[in-house]
Amino acid sequence: MSKTVVLLSGGLDSTTTLAIAKSQKFDCYALSFDYGQKQRSELVSAQIIKQGLSLGVDYSQTISCYQANKKGVACGECDACVLRQNGFTQAGVVDPTKYQ
Numbered sequence: 001m002s003k004t005v006v007l008l009s010g011g012l013d014s015t016t017t018l019a020i021a022k023s024q025k026f027d028c029y030a031l032s033f034d035y036g037q038k039q040r041s042e043l044v045s046a047q048i049i050k051q052g053l054s055l056g057v058d059y060s061q062t063i064s065c066y067q068a069n070k071k072g073v074a075c076g077e078c079d080a081c082v083l084r085q086n087g088f089t090q091a092g093v094v095d096p097t098k099y100q
């Protein structure tokens with residue numbers, strides 16, 4: 001089994017990347033740190049969401065918010081939350097994220 005390192009922010013992109021690596025039978029090592037990531041676009045997010053769902057990703061366990069509260073609940077108003085919400089809408093699926 002090949003080994004790989006996945007940078008994991010807990011958001012859509014990295015969680016889906018981890019699911020893809022696991023689906024391709026990589027032995028995954030997740031590494032997390034704050035690197036000031038910005039979301040790309042709603043269409044890209046929608047494509048990522050569709051691919052992740054096809055791999056069984058549970059997006060209720062991810063967060064994209066830049067200003068989540070101390071319990072880790074997304075604000076629903078920042079740029080990342082809006083992009084995320086619009087990504088789910090573009091993908092045609094219900095956003096499972098819990099917002100404040």
Ligand SMILES: [Zn+2]
Pocket residue numbers: 064065066067068074075076077078079080081
């Ligand atoms: Zn937010």
